[in-house]
Amino acid sequence: NAGVTQTPKFQVLKTGQSMTLQCAQDMNHNSMYWYRQDPGMGLRLIYYSASEGTTDKGEVPNGYNVSRLNKREFSLRLESAAPSQTSVYFCASRRGQDPHQPQHFGDGTRLSIL
Amino acid sequence: GENVEQHPSTLSVQEGDSAVIKCTYSDSASNYFPWYKQELGKRPQLIIDIRSNVGEKKDQRIAVTLNKTAKHFSLHITETQPEDSAVYFCAASNTSGTYKYIFGTGTRLKVLA
Numbered sequence: 594n595a596g597v598t599q600t601p602k603f604q605v606l607k608t609g610q611s612m613t614l615q616c617a618q619d620m621n622h623n624s625m626y627w628y629r630q631d632p633g634m635g636l637r638l639i640y641y642s643a644s645e646g647t648t649d650k651g652e653v654p655n656g657y658n659v660s661r662l663n664k665r666e667f668s669l670r671l672e673s674a675a676p677s678q679t680s681v682y683f684c685a686s687r688r689g690q691d692p693h694q695p696q697h698f699g700d701g702t703r704l705s706i707l
Numbered sequence: 708g709e710n711v712e713q714h715p716s717t718l719s720v721q722e723g724d725s726a727v728i729k730c731t732y733s734d735s736a737s738n739y740f741p742w743y744k745q746e747l748g749k750r751p752q753l754i755i756d757i758r759s760n761v762g763e764k765k766d767q768r769i770a771v772t773l774n775k776t777a778k779h780f781s782l783h784i785t786e787t788q789p790e791d792s793a794v795y796f797c798a799a800s801n802t803s804g805t806y807k808y809i810f811g812t813g814t815r816l817k818v819l820a
Contacts, residue, residue: 626807633716635796635812636751651807683750693758695741696808698750 597699605705606674614669614702616684623689625667629680674706709734711799713811728814730797731779737799740780745794787818
């Protein structure tokens with residue numbers, strides 16, 4: 594099992610460009626999450642999908658959209674990238690049926706916006 | 708809104724000493740508290756978690772304590788080793804509905820050889 598796979602690992606964009614970050618999990622998990630990690634600010638939730646077919650905003654959703662394509666895949670889209678969106682993006686998943694199951698993280702996507 | 712405060716932001720200890728990281732949460736409905744370790748350039752990985760009906764949990768050199776009345780929980784690492792050097796994050800979650808985590812801002816632990 595690969596766990597949670599994120600692509601790409603690195604990306605450089607120009608301001609105004611669009612980009613989709615991909616995330617897939619092979620653990621048959623119900624819930625999936627997108628976080629951004631900035632120095633000194635921990636992990637902040639952008640969007641989440643509690644189950645297939647549902648998505649909801651987290652703490653910092655502005656400038657992002659998501660799609661829960663199927664149970665395995667949850668993508669994050671930047672429609673018009675801004676320098677403030679330079680960050681490391683992590684996708685996570687959890688089983689969702691046992692409330693005490695932890696979230697499992699992917700390796701992250703390092704995104705720079707010039 | 709919901710908040711988790713984590714202290715200290717940085718912590719340096721001598722190899723073999725103990726390290727303690729503390730977190731305070733605001734949502735009284737929180738009942739699940741995981742701790743993650745993140746090495747430089749790597750993904751956060753779960754190291755220990757505790758449920759609200761338990762006051763303490765141990766796993767070898769790592770322990771977590773929970774005080775629900777005071778709404779705080781702590782990570783204790785004994786006999787620290789250089790490989791314990793990393794950033795540690797606490798989180799709090801309530802187990803109804805969406806199972807969202809609220810993360811603390813992290814503690815950078817340096818174990819000095």
